Each structure stands twice: as structure tokens, then as C-alpha cells.
Amino acid sequence: MEEKNNLSAKKRMMLGLVLYMLVCIVLVCRLAYLQFVGASQLQAKAENQQRSAREVGARRGTIYDSSGETVLAVSSTVYTVTVNPMKIPADKKEILARKLSEIFELNYEKVLKRVNKKSAIETIIKRQDKEKTDSLRAWMEENEIYVGINIDEDTKRYYPFSNLASHIIGFCGSDNQGLEGIEAKYEKILSGKSGEINSLTDAKGQSFGDAGENYIEPTDGKDLVLSIDSNIQAIVQKHLEEACIDNVCTDGGSIIAMNPQTGDILALANYPSYDLNSPYQPVDEELKAVWQDLEQVQRSNYLMGMWRNKAIADTYEPGSTFKLVTASASLEEGLAEVDRKGAFACTGAIEIAGVRIKCWRYYRPHGSESLREALMNSCNPVFIGLGQKIGKEKYYGYLNKFGFLKKTGIDLPR
Ligand SMILES: [Zn+2]
Incomplete structure (x- = not known):
């Protein structure tokens, strides 16, 4: 009897030990999981609730023409509206969402969803002018709402000459990043570095006072001066447009004006050009009318062609x-x-490898002519003959010496 009791006591002890160890193992595993696997996720979750970082956009550099005075692209001040849902009193959420959707012409349901989110920062709208944000400020004051809504300064790109040099300058995307032309090519120089306003809040959304706010100042972008002369560019565009319309050039046309002494590009134009202030709008009037009915792929194909x-x-x-x-x-x-x-004689054609290549004036050949005359007449057989005499190796050597085999050095994305 005693032995039995002893045995069962031992058994109970063993069982207890095993159970205890099992619990320990489970706890260690859970701890290890939280430490090593779930940590980053949990940290991100906590950060999302406690830390609200609002970006302070850097002022993008100005683009000037060769005079260094005429502004081709400039950034103006606009405002970004964000909310901290944790700080907005529950009874104010609906009227706030109503007002925000009214002022900024947004969908009420969508705004309300943002205002109700369990996060420390939600963007309501970007790039708004002062008039609209001022009316929000006035409303906040009237309703004695002082926290939870941020109106931060940002910048927006503006092109004073709309379609002047559009294919050179290019344009920016919704985050002020250069997407085409000089704006894309010199993104790093123009963009600068955005700053940040960090505010830390506790689990209830209360800020930690001064210690919780941290302002990192943005570094503004640098300005650029182009070799483009805005006057020459305007003249070139005007005449290119006239020529394309008069001659019904369905594929459009291009003109490049260069300073032969320095190789500087003074003007570069393609027809049709487009409005840099609304680069997603078609230039074609007929297309404008049916634009919204087109398939997405058709629209993007057209735009890619327009920007090219x-x-x-x-x-x-x-x-x-x-x-x-x-x-x-x-x-x-x-x-x-x-x-x-x-020195030369044009008979109206020349035979090369069994193919007869005509002079453009084959019907009334140029006859006897000097080199100067052949050049003035743009006589094909004379220059074909000269090319043969030079020979392909030497001819290729001249192409190289003239720089035709090298890159042009034009600093634009293709
Ligand atoms: Zn000829």
C-alpha cells in the first residue's frame, strides 16, 4: 500500500515536472517567436499608432533658359492636409469628415474611413491652394478643433510657358518627382531632400510634449540654367507648327537649332508639343472629346507618343x-x-552591283559639272562615284573623324 502510494506520488511528481517543462518550452518558444519573428511586425504596428511622421517637401530647383532670367519651370507653395485619427475626439469625427469632403470635393465615406482609422497619420489630400486650406483653418477655429488636423506646406511644379520646350523640360509626377525630360534627367540635382516632422504619441494618442516633436528641415533643390534660348525656341516652335499644318505632316516634325561654334542646343522642338501644366491631357481636339471613353492602354499609348x-x-x-x-x-x-x-559627268543614273540608282534629275541629267556644281545640284551619281573612290574603310574613318560614331552628349533621356 505504501509502495503504491509512493509510486503514485512519484508518478504525480514526474507528471507535474513534465507539464511544467512543457509550459516552459511553450513560453520560451513564444518569447523566441516574439523576439525574432514577430518583433519587426509588432514594432511597425506600435510605430504606426504612436509615431506620426509628416513629410516636409523640399523646394524643387528652378529651371531657367540660357539668359538665366527667364523661368521655364518653378515650384510654388501648396498645402497637404493630414489627420491624426487618434487625436480627433470621437464626437467630432463625422462633422470633420463632412467638412473635409466639402472643402476638397472628396467622397464623404472615404474620408470618414480615414478619419476613423487606428493610425497616427492619414493623408486626406495633397497639393491644395491656400484658399481651400484657409477655409479649413477658419472652420477648425470656429469649431475649436486644434489638434489632429495638420496643414503642412508643400510645393507644386508650374510651367509659365505651358507648351514651350515641353519635350526638353519634361514634367513631374504626383510626388514632385521628375518623369520626363530635364526634370527626370536632373532629378537628383533639382529635387533636394525632403524633411520631416515627427511626433510621438502614447497609446491613447496623447503627445509627449516637446520631447515628442522632431523637425528635420528640408534641403532645397538646386537651380538649372539650360542652353535653350526661349526666344529662339518660341520662333522655332511657331514655324514648325505652321510648316506641319501647311504640309499636312501627319507624323509631326522636329527642329533642332544648334550653335555651330560650341554645339550648344539653342532650341529643340517637336510638333505637336504638349502643355506641361496638364501633361495627361491629349493635344488633339478630336481626341479630347472621346478621351474618357478610350481604353486605358489606348490612352497610355497615345500619351507615350505625345511625350516622346x-x-x-x-x-x-x-x-x-x-x-x-x-x-x-x-x-x-x-x-x-x-x-x-x-571633272564629273551626270548621265542621270549610275549602276551599283547590278542596281541602277537614279539621279533625282534623271529625266534631264546634269551633264558635265565641277564638284561645286555637283554639290549645288545635289547630283547623286557624282557623290556615289566619289564614295566608291574613297573606299569603305577610309570613308568609315572620316565618319569617325567627323564624330558621327560618337554619342551627341545631349543630356536628355531618350
Ligand atoms: Zn545628276
Whole structure:
């Protein structure tokens, strides 16, 4: 009997020990899980409730034309409205959501959802002008709401000349980031570094006083001065538009004006250009009318085409302008003189590898001519003949010496 009791006491002890160990193991596992696996998630959750960080946008650099005075792109002050739902009294949430949706023309249900969220910061709307945010400020004062709504300064890009040099300047996205042209190419220089207002709150949404607020000042972006002369650019665009309309150029057209001494680009235009202040609107009037009915893919294809800088992104056969290169190479090689009468003869065509290539004036051939005359006449057979005499290796060497095989150095995204 005693032995039995002893045995069962032992058994009970063993059982107790095993149970105790099991509980310990479970606890250790849970602790390890919280420490190593769930920690970052939990921390993020706590941060989300306790820490509200509001971005303070840096002022984006101004873009000037070659005069250094004419402004092509500039940032103006706008306001971003955020709320801290934890700080808004429960009985004010509905009227606040109502007012916010009224002032900023937003969907009431959506705003109310944000105002009711269990987070320390919710963005209501970005990029609002002073008039609207002032009316919000006045309403807050009237209703004695002093916490939980933040109206922070931000900047918005503005292009004073709308469609001037649109393919050069490019535009910015909803977060002020450069998406096209110079705005994209020089994003790092123009953008600067945004700052932050950090405020820490406890679990009930009460702030920790001064210790809880931390302001990191933004660093403004740097300005840029382009080689583009806004006057020349305007003249080029005007004449390009006229020429494209008069000649019914359905594929549009491009003009580049360059300073031959320095290689500076003074103007670069494609037709049609677009309005940098509303880059997502089509330029075509007929298209504007049916724009909303189009499929998303159709709209984006059109916009990509509209933004494309055809002057540098597309290839274009140089044609007869290349005769200058052939003429220069043949003079350098001693294969021709400028004014030797009757040095060449145009019969209206020349045969190359069994193919007859015509002169543009095949119906009334140029006949006897000097190099100068052949160039003035843009006579095809003469320059084909000279090209053959130079030979492909040497000709290629001249192309290289003229710099045709090198990149142009135009600092624009393709
Ligand atoms: Zn000819």
C-alpha cells in the first residue's frame, strides 16, 4: 500500500515536472517567436499608432533658359492636409469628415474611413491652394478643433510657358518627382531632400510634449540654367507648327537649332508639343472629346507618343545633307578639286552591283559639272562615284573623324 502510494506520488511528481517543462518550452518558444519573428511586425504596428511622421517637401530647383532670367519651370507653395485619427475626439469625427469632403470635393465615406482609422497619420489630400486650406483653418477655429488636423506646406511644379520646350523640360509626377525630360534627367540635382516632422504619441494618442516633436528641415533643390534660348525656341516652335499644318505632316516634325561654334542646343522642338501644366491631357481636339471613353492602354499609348522626344529618340536618314561629308573627304584625299570644269559627268543614273540608282534629275541629267556644281545640284551619281573612290574603310574613318560614331552628349533621356 505504501509502495503504491509512493509510486503514485512519484508518478504525480514526474507528471507535474513534465507539464511544467512543457509550459516552459511553450513560453520560451513564444518569447523566441516574439523576439525574432514577430518583433519587426509588432514594432511597425506600435510605430504606426504612436509615431506620426509628416513629410516636409523640399523646394524643387528652378529651371531657367540660357539668359538665366527667364523661368521655364518653378515650384510654388501648396498645402497637404493630414489627420491624426487618434487625436480627433470621437464626437467630432463625422462633422470633420463632412467638412473635409466639402472643402476638397472628396467622397464623404472615404474620408470618414480615414478619419476613423487606428493610425497616427492619414493623408486626406495633397497639393491644395491656400484658399481651400484657409477655409479649413477658419472652420477648425470656429469649431475649436486644434489638434489632429495638420496643414503642412508643400510645393507644386508650374510651367509659365505651358507648351514651350515641353519635350526638353519634361514634367513631374504626383510626388514632385521628375518623369520626363530635364526634370527626370536632373532629378537628383533639382529635387533636394525632403524633411520631416515627427511626433510621438502614447497609446491613447496623447503627445509627449516637446520631447515628442522632431523637425528635420528640408534641403532645397538646386537651380538649372539650360542652353535653350526661349526666344529662339518660341520662333522655332511657331514655324514648325505652321510648316506641319501647311504640309499636312501627319507624323509631326522636329527642329533642332544648334550653335555651330560650341554645339550648344539653342532650341529643340517637336510638333505637336504638349502643355506641361496638364501633361495627361491629349493635344488633339478630336481626341479630347472621346478621351474618357478610350481604353486605358489606348490612352497610355497615345500619351507615350505625345511625350516622346522624336528629335532625339527617332532615327532619320540624313539623305543629301551627307553629300557634304563625301565632298570634304574627297577634297582631303585629293580625289577632287572644287572648281575643275567638267571633272564629273551626270548621265542621270549610275549602276551599283547590278542596281541602277537614279539621279533625282534623271529625266534631264546634269551633264558635265565641277564638284561645286555637283554639290549645288545635289547630283547623286557624282557623290556615289566619289564614295566608291574613297573606299569603305577610309570613308568609315572620316565618319569617325567627323564624330558621327560618337554619342551627341545631349543630356536628355531618350
Ligand atoms: Zn545628276
